[in-house]
Amino acid sequence: MATRLKDTDVVIVGLGAAGGVAALPLAHAGLDVIGLEAGSWLTRKDFAPDELRNNYRGWPQAVQKANLEIPTSRANASSPNGPRGNVHPMQNGVGGTTLHYWAQSWRLNPWDFKVVSETRRRYGAPRIPKGSTVEDWPFGLEEIEPYYDKVEYEIGVSGQAGNVDGKIDPRGNRFEGPRKRGYPMPPLRSTAFLDRMTSAARSLAWHPFPGPAAVNSRSYQNRSACMYHGFCNRGGCHVDAKNSTAVTTIPRAQATGRLKVVTRAHVTTLEVDGDGRVTGVKYLTDGVEYFQPAKVVLLASYTYENTRLLLLSKSKAYPNGLSNNHGQVGRHYFSHHTLAGVSALFPFNLDSWYGLPAQGVAVDDWADDNFDHGGLDFIGGGNLWVYSDRRPIGAAGSSTFGLAPAWGSAWKTFIRENADRTNSAYIQKSTLPYEDNYLDLDPAVKDPLGFPVCRITAEFKENERRIAAFTQEKMEQWYRAAGAIAVQRGPLGGAMGLSTHAYGGTRMGDNAETNVVNRWGFSHEASNLGVLGASIMGTSGAHNPTLTAQALAWRTADYLVKNWKSVARLNGPTL
Amino acid sequence: MTFISRRDLLKRTVGVAAAIPVARVLQVARERPQVLAAAEFDTLDAMVARLIPSDDLGPGAKEAGASIYIDRALGGALASSRQAYAAGLAALDRYAQSSRGASFARLSPVDQDSVLIDVETGAATGFSGSSAAFFTMVLNHTHQGTFGDPFYGGNANFVGWDLVGYPGVRTMVSAADQKQLEAGALKPNHKSAYDYDAFTKAQK
Numbered sequence: 001m002a003t004r005l006k007d008t009d010v011v012i013v014g015l016g017a018a019g020g021v022a023a024l025p026l027a028h029a030g031l032d033v034i035g036l037e038a039g040s041w042l043t044r045k046d047f048a049p050d051e052l053r054n055n056y057r058g059w060p061q062a063v064q065k066a067n068l069e070i071p072t073s074r075a076n077a078s079s080p081n082g083p084r085g086n087v088h089p090m091q092n093g094v095g096g097t098t099l100h101y102w103a104q105s106w107r108l109n110p111w112d113f114k115v116v117s118e119t120r121r122r123y124g125a126p127r128i129p130k131g132s133t134v135e136d137w138p139f140g141l142e143e144i145e146p147y148y149d150k151v152e153y154e155i156g157v158s159g160q161a162g163n164v165d166g167k168i169d170p171r172g173n174r175f176e177g178p179r180k181r182g183y184p185m186p187p188l189r190s191t192a193f194l195d196r197m198t199s200a201a202r203s204l205a206w207h208p209f210p211g212p213a214a215v216n217s218r219s220y221q222n223r224s225a226c227m228y229h230g231f232c233n234r235g236g237c238h239v240d241a242k243n244s245t246a247v248t249t250i251p252r253a254q255a256t257g258r259l260k261v262v263t264r265a266h267v268t269t270l271e272v273d274g275d276g277r278v279t280g281v282k283y284l285t286d287g288v289e290y291f292q293p294a295k296v297v298l299l300a301s302y303t304y305e306n307t308r309l310l311l312l313s314k315s316k317a318y319p320n321g322l323s324n325n326h327g328q329v330g331r332h333y334f335s336h337h338t339l340a341g342v343s344a345l346f347p348f349n350l351d352s353w354y355g356l357p358a359q360g361v362a363v364d365d366w367a368d369d370n371f372d373h374g375g376l377d378f379i380g381g382g383n384l385w386v387y388s389d390r391r392p393i394g395a396a397g398s399s400t401f402g403l404a405p406a407w408g409s410a411w412k413t414f415i416r417e418n419a420d421r422t423n424s425a426y427i428q429k430s431t432l433p434y435e436d437n438y439l440d441l442d443p444a445v446k447d448p449l450g451f452p453v454c455r456i457t458a459e460f461k462e463n464e465r466r467i468a469a470f471t472q473e474k475m476e477q478w479y480r481a482a483g484a485i486a487v488q489r490g491p492l493g494g495a496m497g498l499s500t501h502a503y504g505g506t507r508m509g510d511n512a513e514t515n516v517v518n519r520w521g522f523s524h525e526a527s528n529l530g531v532l533g534a535s536i537m538g539t540s541g542a543h544n545p546t547l548t549a550q551a552l553a554w555r556t557a558d559y560l561v562k563n564w565k566s567v568a569r570l571n572g573p574t575l
Numbered sequence: 576m577t578f579i580s581r582r583d584l585l586k587r588t589v590g591v592a593a594a595i596p597v598a599r600v601l602q603v604a605r606e607r608p609q610v611l612a613a614a615e616f617d618t619l620d621a622m623v624a625r626l627i628p629s630d631d632l633g634p635g636a637k638e639a640g641a642s643i644y645i646d647r648a649l650g651g652a653l654a655s656s657r658q659a660y661a662a663g664l665a666a667l668d669r670y671a672q673s674s675r676g677a678s679f680a681r682l683s684p685v686d687q688d689s690v691l692i693d694v695e696t697g698a699a700t701g702f703s704g705s706s707a708a709f710f711t712m713v714l715n716h717t718h719q720g721t722f723g724d725p726f727y728g729g730n731a732n733f734v735g736w737d738l739v740g741y742p743g744v745r746t747m748v749s750a751a752d753q754k755q756l757e758a759g760a761l762k763p764n765h766k767s768a769y770d771y772d773a774f775t776k777a778q779k
Contacts, residue, residue, distance in 0.1 A: 048774035049744050052723040057652055059777070189750055192757045228748040238746060238773065351757045353741055354748035392722040392741040397715070406695075407626040407714060408688065412738070416632055419739035 002282055002291040008034045008260075009568070010560070011281055011294035013267050013309070016096020017546050018532035018553040019300030020245025021151060025554055027258035029561040034292060036265040036283055038065045038301075039092030041246070042099055047236030051391040054100070054235045058087035065266055066092050069447040071304050071454040075495035076436060081455070082495060084445075089500040090302050094261060095246025097302075097500065098214075098546070099236045102357040103243065104385075105157045105214040105547040107148050110177040111369040112541035113137040115432070118369060119379050127379055129463035133332050134432045135538055138510045138519035141177040147551035147558075149180055155243040156220040157547070158185035159212030173209045173362070175370045185217045188226060188359045193350040193423075197386045198361050200482035206365045211385060213358035214243040214547070223247065232356035233389050265290075268449065269313045270297055270529070276317035277569070278529045284449075295568040296560060299506075300532035300553070303333075307439045307505035307535065308454040310516075323506075323523040328516045330440050332433035332507045335499030336540055337460055340468035340492050342475040343424040344484035345401045350420055355388030362386075366474050367542035368430050378463045380430030382471035383542040384478060386423065395419040401486040425475050429467045431503075431540045437461075437496070439505045460493035468492045501534070501545055508536040508552075521556035528567055530556050606640070610649040610657065611664075616642060618664045621680040623717045625687050634734040636721045644720030644729030645713075651779055656712065663709035666702040667694065673701070726769045727779055733765045744768045 010026055012019040015037040026033050042060070053059045061067055066088040072081045091097045111118050116136045119127050128134065151157075161182040162172025187210035190198070201208035215232070218225045224239040226232075232242060240247045253259035265283045271291065273279050280293035299306050307330045311321035321329050363384040364370055373379055396415055399422070400406065404414035437458035445453050460468075469492060476487045509515030512524035517536055523529040532553040534545040541548075560567055608616035620642040627636035636642075649657050670693070671679040675686045682690065691710070693699040699706040720729030722739065730736060736743060742756065743764035755761040769776055 045773055045775050048768045048771075048777060049746065050724055050726070050768045050774075050777055052719055052727060053777045056719060056723075189753075191753060227746060228753070229744075229746055230748070349740075349759075351753070353756065354745065354753060392736055392739050393718055395739050395741070396718045396722045396735075407691075409628050409630050412627055412630065412632055412635070416738055416740075419741075 002289040004291045004293065007293040007295070008032045009294065010034070010296045010298060011036060011292055012298045012300055013281060014038070014096065014299070014301035014305070015094050015245065015250060015261065016300065016302065017098045017245060018549045019298065020095060020098065020250050021550045022298055022300065022532055022553040022557040023253040023259050024154065024249040025557040025561060027253035027256040031258060031561070031564070033253070033259045034294070035250070035259060035261045036267055036281065036292065037092070037094050037261065037263050038266050039094065039096075040263045041094045042236060044238050044240060047238045049229055049231035049235065049238070051231065051393050054231065055233065055391065056393060060093070061088050061091050064088070064092040066090060066305070069305075069453050071456050071498060072442045072445050073456040073495060073497045075459040077457055082497065085498050089498050093246070094250060094263060095244040098244040099246060100234050101500070101546065102233065102544075103214040104358050104544045105152070105159070105212045106543035107176065107179070108141065108541040108543060108548050109175065109368045109370070110141045112430070112539050113140045115379070115539050122369070123373060123379070127373075129379070129432060129461060131434050131436065131461065132432045132463070133435055133514070135509050135511070135514065137538055138508065144548075144551050144555060145177070145179060147555045148547065150554055151547060151550045153184050155214055155245070155248040155550075156185060156216055157183055157212050157214050157243070158187055158217035159183040160187050160210050162209060170207070171209065173364050174207050175364045175367065183212065185220055187211070188213055188215060188217045188356075189228075190361070191351060191355065191359075191388050193352065194359070194361050194386065194388055197478070197482050201361070201363050201478060204477065204481055206363050208361050208363050211358065211360050211362045215356065215358050216241040216243065221248070226356070228354050228356065228359070230354045230356070230389070230391060232358070233391070267301070267309065268451070270299070270309060270322055271313070272315050272317055272322065272526065274317065276526055278322070278526050296528045296530065298530040298532055298556070302533060303502035303505055303535040304439065304454040304456075306531060306533060308441065310506065311441050312451055318525070323516055323525045323529060325525055326513055328507065328514060330438045330505050332538060333437050333439045333456070333458055333502070333504040334431045334433050334540065335458070335496045335503065336431055336501035337429045337464055337468055337493050338426045338499070338501065339490050340472060341424055341426045341490045342472050342479065343399060343422060343488045344479035345418065345486040346421045346423070346483055347485050348421065348483075350388070350423060352388045352390040352420060352423070355390070357387045357389050359389070360385055360387030363478065364542070366471055376470070378466035378470070380432070380463065380467050381542055382427045382429040382467055384425065384427060384471065384475055386425055386478075390420065398422050399488060401488060403486070423479070427468075427471050427475060428542050428544060429464060429471060430542045431464055433504050433507070433538060434461055456496060456498070458496035460496060465492045501540070503534045503537045503540055503545065506531045506535040507538050509538060520559040521552060522567065528569065530560065532556060606643050608646040611646050611660065615661065615664045616646060617680050618668055618678070619645065619660070619713070621687065622667065622691065622713060623720070625684065625691055626714055626717045627721055633738060636717050638731065639721040639734045640729045640731040641717045641720030644723065644727050645716045647728045647779060648716070653716070659709065659712060662703055663713070666706070666709070669701050670694070670699045724769070725767050726777070733763065737763060744771070746771055746773070
């Protein structure tokens with residue numbers, strides 16, 4: 001029998017990138033918020049610059065709750081599950097994966113919001129890939145622009161603007177959508193190698209620019225600038241220069257006195273009443289079960305868990321899972337293609353030992369719809385990103401490009417010369433949802449509590465494979481223009497598998513038949529349930545999702561504040 | 576028959592040993608396995624010595640203490656691999672005996688290398704499952720034990736980091752430091768992450 005706790009205004013399930021941001025405007029507005037987080041607090045002293053622990057032993061994910069619930073994965077409904085991963089890509093903790101993420105912090109392009117109407121307009125309706133369930137977002141970039149701005153300034157994003165109110169600045173990204181003002185901080189510093197890549201891009205008549213990062217390039221909000229120590233990749237920041245929600249929005253929300261952070265709270269189900277409205281959530285701490293009542297619940301537990309918790313929350317009102325009476329929970333799932341990368345070997349050192357994945361140079365000439373697809377057989381594109389980042393075990397294990405065996409004296413000779421001479425690009429590519437890519441509950445595999453884990457059924461389709469081939473070609477061209485003597489390409493992509501860039505499952509859209517949440521992020525079926533995170537995004541664009549997920553979360557929170565009485569039904573059942 | 580004079584033999588031995596500080600050589604010799612049986616440890620040590628050999632370029636995985644790293648880790652973070660090591664090292668010795676006439680550690684380096692090629696490619700018989708999986712596991716762990724933070728028992732005297740040219744853990748790298756690195760002038764500091772008091776120690 002669950003211990004019933006005192007009622008609160010809002011419960012946020014998960015205090016990661018999205019939940020951690022939403023807490024702030026809610027707390028500022030005077031709402032009482034309880035943030036339930038499965039993990040704990042981690043701080044600077046926990047973040048030793050230790051490659052073995054961070055990158056090879058999966059710390060801290062490997063010792064967390066999510067690691068016991070790793071989703072299973074298969075390419076399609078006719079294939080068996082592939083081997084199950086043994087480290088969850090995402091982290092439980094106050095701040096969630098923003099504690100150790102790469103912190104690239106991009107806005108989407110205008111096209112990403114209007115893929116259907118823009119493709120029809122520019123190339124004709126038949127160019128929408130067959131089998132795709134893609135829809136236009138219910139709003140365009142202009143609607144979310146103020147929220148990108150709010151998040152960039154609140155958490156601190158460093159970068160170089162390319163389009164301020166329509167005026168193009170060639171130092172930045174000339175293809176980006178208009179923004180009201182520049183970034184709060186200039187970009188992270190460059191290196192000789194990155195300068196070389198920048199010149200090489202210019203020699204190809206491309207338009208390179210430094211990428212935006214949720215990392216301080218100089219002291220910001222009394223927190224240190226980046227120290228460039230080289231362990232930002234899968235490592236937390238020892239000086240709080242990486243702008244996790246744990247060192248920005250969450251403590252500020254706590255300072256209002258309105259946010260209570262509850263750690264080690266393992267949420268199991270969301271509860272509803274007979275009218276189909278959510279009443280609160282059940283969670284376990286140290287094996288003891290609690291019921292936290294709330295007027296509004298915001299689900300922010302990352303893409304896989306958002307879908308899983310809804311499907312596990314069955315009731316009379318929702319026999320197939322909460323908010324799933326239209327059968328859309330788990331649908332329109334996809335993840336960014338981060339295989340199909342390109343690696344290069346240079347005949348000189350790149351001096352990359354002390355960098356970070358967010359320190360780099362980007363080319364967006366081949367991203368999304370920034371180029372004419374008239375004579376091509378795909379839509380969308382990829383962001384080309386070259387960054388400066390390396391650690392010793394990784395360097396020793398990198399490819400020899402066919403020039404040496406993997407061990408022995410010949411290998412030793414190779415690695416002594418070439419340990420600091422390789423570079424790899426992962427190429428974010430526009431990805432679409434498809435009818436037969438989805439999430440559901442695995443029929444056989446369960447977590448330690450006996451609940452089914454999430455199952456991913458998804459593979460990269462022809463459109464995305466063609467984008468991969470096209471962007472690999474461009475990336476090779478770029479590397480060679482900069483002096484690379486050998487280039488390798490990854491396979492074009494099969495099963496999607498686990499990802500840190502997972503989207504969909506609770507898609508946002510005006511049509512209740514094909515979307516789980518409305519244009520404000522609230523369920524079409526349970527009107528006091530909101531969903532935060534990339535699970536509501538219907539397209540990916542060619543950039544990392546986090547800043548967009550955070551801007552959407554702030555916007556959902558703002559909507560809730562402005563419409564509190566009606567969403568929380570404080571005036572009774574009729575509006 | 577090749578005749579190598581005693582003088583030549585001594586020259587070669589001294590040439591290699593001179594690269595290793597004497598104190599560290601003695602320290603490595605004193606370390607005993609805590610998880611692996613003595614015979615297993617010797618087989619593993621002989622294998623890592625071929626994966627990253629000691630040569631003109633300097634010390635290799637054996638001198639770095641990669642086997643010590645693996646042995647310690649098998650008592651902790653890599654405990655789930657204990658059985659795979661027991662089975663694989665035994666299979667390696669059986670295969671060495673049946674195909675080349677002696678246990679692995681007793682074979683000549685040339686014969687050890689040819690055995691390892693068979694193991695790497697899956698051609699070696701007598702392994703449960705493919706021998707290639709065992710080879711990949713040991714190579715990965717040898718890298719960890721050679722190039723990981725010395726805190727874990729390997730990378731003795733930072734020989735691994737010196738081999739790849741990694742100048743050591745720093746908690747602050749200024750623009751001037753980066754310029755020095757680019758000029759080839761940033762000296763290795765031979766520091767582990769845990770030489771800095773600021774950090775909570777990891778589980779070994």
